[in-house]
Amino acid sequence: MPSWPAAMQRNRMQDRPPARIVRPQQLVPSAWANGRGRTRVISRRPDVAAGETAGGFIWRLSLAELEADADFSTLPGIDRVFVLATTGPVIINVESMASILKLGQAARFPGEASVTVTLPAGSPQLGLNLMTRQDSCTGELSVEFRDGEVHLDPDEGVISTMVLAGRARLIDGRTLKELDTLVMGDEAQRLTTHGALLATATVLGC
Secondary structure (H helix, E strand, O other): OOOHHHHHHHHHHHHOOOOEEEOHHHOOEEEOOOOOOEEEEEEEEEOOOOOHHHOOEEEEEEEEEEOOOEEOOOOOOEEEEEEEOOOOOEEEEEOOEEEEEOOOOEEEEEOOOOEEEEOOOOOOEEEEEEEEEOOOOEEEEEEEEEEEEEEEOHHHOEEEEEEEEEEEEEOOOOEEOOOOEEEOOOOOEEEEEEEEEEEEEEEEOO
């Protein structure tokens, strides 16, 4: 019979949620709060006590569909990081300050800001969007080119990584292609990358 500490450790490991790969075709679209576009939720930490103005979540990671020029929803109490997940370009205008984004480039702004997006080439685009509640935690999307081994640790706040270009492979042989996302469980993960542009989401403080 295993000792009590060993049995407890086994039970804790059984309770840990496993890491999972989320592929874009698995995601269900839903309308933006202002109805001007659609998004597909990749992962979220819900907060049942939060009101509608706080979005009902502690943090949320989603893939926004940009099919036409549009205003972003106003979301008071939320901080946002937006990374262009396709080639672009996209012009994002935050409180009358315009920036041109291409693949992997980011814009950061509070949810109460007035934000518009323009598609100068007229072609649909996708944006990776991390939202965090200002009174609960802080979030970041870090984009970098990797070719080799990548270590991802949830103890350092890592919640996910998306392949924007190239490919990656987990040690169990599962592969990630463009726009696939590895959503972390409680265990650290190791990726082998092959010319991959990764957008890694971290959330701290909650």
